[in-house]
Amino acid sequence: MGYQLDFSKILQGEYLDLILQGIQTTMVLFVLSWFFGLLLAIVLTVVRAVEFRPTQLLVAAFVEYHRNVPVLIQLFVWYFGFAVVLPDAVNEYLNDIGAEIGYAIVALALNKAAYMSEDFRSGMRSIHPAQMEAARSIGLTYLGAMRWVILPQAWRLALPALLGQTLILFKGTSLAAGIGVAELSYQARYIEEQSFRIFEAYGIATAIYMLISFVIMWLTSVLSDRFRLRVK
């Protein structure tokens, strides 16, 4: 084999800039999808908790679609599908401001919201019904009991699963390359094609993904420990 590993070619100049831009785009995708996903997950959880069949079914359908269809397809549906129904002028404007990343954030956030709402729901289900009864018997209203007794326990119980979803989302941001978002894995591929430095390009991307994943995993264990709900 005549292949000589040489990272220096990639860790400088234009290629280094591309890697740094890739990291930045990956983090923007990750943080915004996570934030909007969590927000929507809370809404979905509350809507599903209310005993009204039609809205419960709507949420269930939303969850099932996002859990049973590959994320890449969901990205395609937004990027290629949604654009078709929009007027040309709107599409042109969106493309000017970078439609790919917007669609990617929407698709990833919706996908994560489906999973996270299920985590919240299972957290709530594992709280003994007597907790609600005890809260109500003190004189709290239904909403007061939810606010001060049920939800503070539910998020603690759901925390390990939510953090697991966070890690999956972080790695899942690489799928956005499929619709042309210039995130880290997209840049790695571009650098590899330009420089023919296959191992170096993907090696560096791998190292960065692993490093950030390790930080998320470390945070997971610290937070899960800190907020663990101990029930006798």
Add this chain to the structure above:
Amino acid sequence: MIEFQAVSKWFGSLKVIKEISATVDKGTTIVLCGPSGSGKSTLVRTVNRLEPIQEGTITVGGMDINAKSVNVNTLRTGIGFVFQQFNLFPHLTVVDNVMLPLRRIHQQSRKEALPAALLMLERVGLADKANALPADISGGQSQRVAIARSLMLKPEVLILDEPTSALDPEMVSEVLRLLRQLSGEGLTMMCVTHEMGFAREVSDRVWFLKNGKLTFNAQPELFFSSETHPDVRGFLSAIQKNH
């Protein structure tokens, strides 16, 4: 203070409370006993509307608790309720559990509520556990915290649904000692329990329920005498055999 007038309740087609009429005088302690499934827990749970009734009326302090004008949350702040399984909130420390009614119902700040909560913990002998989590204290201590929490809004009535049944034998006495003390302080209490020593010593009347009916309602002297109701005699001897 509490009056049941021909109260009946059904779970589906099963009638679990059958035309019960009885009165609990202000400042007295009533012990409810009877075989399991006799309706004692269900009956006490109707007093703060944890269980709805289908027939009859229940008045507390002269007020029909099932009247449309009654706000159930306001009603419950005047009636302390203690459960068999304590039902402390596991995400809150002992003192935060005790403070919760003041903070979330009377909207007091932590600073305002803290002195009263600490005083109450001292009263139940647990001032040193204020910052412990429910998972770190014993069953007997948990039940005393639950009692402290139920007393924070100064209810006139305290209802206890088998407060010692989930406790190890050595912890029963610490809870009974507290209840004895509360009973002496003039609180109106209804207590479902199998602790017949407590009934004999502390109660003003003992109610015996069987199959949803209030079969016998007597002062403890008569209840535990040889003149008692034949069903009670059978129940008491069955309990003695188990102890």
